[in-house]
Amino acid sequence: MRAVPDGRGGTVLPLLAGDGPLALRRTGPPGGTGAHVTVVGAMTAPLGGDRLRIEAEAAAGARLTVGASAATVSLPGRGGEQARYDVRLTVGAGAELRWLPEPLIAARGSDLTMTTRARLAPGARLVLREEQVLGRHDEPSGRLAARLTVEYEGRPLLDQELSFGPGTAPGWDGPAVLGGHRAVGQLLLVAPDLGDHAAELADVPAEYGRAALTALAGPALLVTAIAPDGRHLRTLLDGYLRRFSAT
Template identity: 65%
Template sequence: MSVRATARLRAEPDGRGSTVLPVLESDGPLALRRTRSPHPAYARVTVVGAMSAPLGGDRLAVRAEAADGARLTVDSAAATVALPGPLADGEPATYTVELHVGEGAVLRWLPEQLVSAHGSDLYQATRVELAATGRLLLREEQVLGRHGEPTGALTTRLTVHRAGRPLLDQQLAYGPGAPGGWDGPAVLGGHRAVGQLLLVDPAFGEAPPPARLLGPTAALTPLAGPAVLVTAVAADARLLRSILDDAMHELKACPE
């Protein structure tokens, strides 16, 4: 039997320089836990997997909001593994993330990797709505197959709107059923891990970082708005994380 579950959280400033969580609702395999933040002004929430998911046919969602002036970090306790399972009406599993960032708010969305196990079929969609003065740090990492196995079918889409206008709309597909060439030299070049780091900051409106390579398998691209996108591929999850961590450090992407 497939699972339907939606976890919700909302962060608000408490008026004393910290952030509180008036809404923190777990559901099904998505358990939300408040954890200690190294930054006093931030609330931190960790997503803990309470059961194996997503399986074929599951419909999972996380909805997170950083209200005006709030500061929120969301991470996860472990990688999310997309597993094979009985499909519902031939449809893949879906995992939807909806993020809302208010005026003067900061949201750092930093989950662990998504692993596409052999035989799985997953569609992941991340949708972000940012106010004009909101700031966002978002990391997504996909690992294509567990050790020694080919990847499952994985499609991911990242859509970001800022002040009601489109900022980024990107879709990637890998594995069985994906357009030909996804593993070729123009896309992954045989690498098994791929990731994106998106930083939206009004400060980039005056002086965005220039487009450039970040080593042999990563690139930084300024977007048509106060944002930059780092895209990277790597042989494995460890190397991918190292590339993205270096980019975060260079961009000073962890505001206090």
């Protein structure tokens, strides 16, 4: 998908094409200043052995919001093959991209590697939310490796990799990492006018999970959260999203 300014203060989508399990639909209120796209799962995916890729660009001056109609469930293939899901985001000068998909659920027996890479031009704005739920209700987690890489003005801003599930890094579900929680997520906000913010921990009851706010070496803030389930995780992240929505 590609979003560009329409010359009248709005944004249009000259390119919107999906294939296989990834169907793309124009959504959102008509006549707004930004374009809205919803990713619809046209079939069950990713399965073991699948190779999926989605690309989104907000050209200079455009505003694009991308969401999803439902959670993405990673499922095992017949032969235990690994699946890949790659997301590539480009945000031009003065453009804004809000990447707000639904959670990724690592079902029992699945094996998924997911990479998200974002490139931001000067003055670009990005709101990016990622949520991983480790297993469906009352089942153990599948294997999941998720890497998030962000460049701002050609320089590295963030590069992190998380691995969960059986056979991955030792202690991934121990007290030093998840502490028994089954959902993990991050919210990244990049904007030239964010201002200065000190690191902090969310003031919430322990049973709701944990969230930490960190200022990155650039015009960016990163919220990292763990929670007992997807509902509590979304509550934690949405609290910060509302707090900075006017920025």
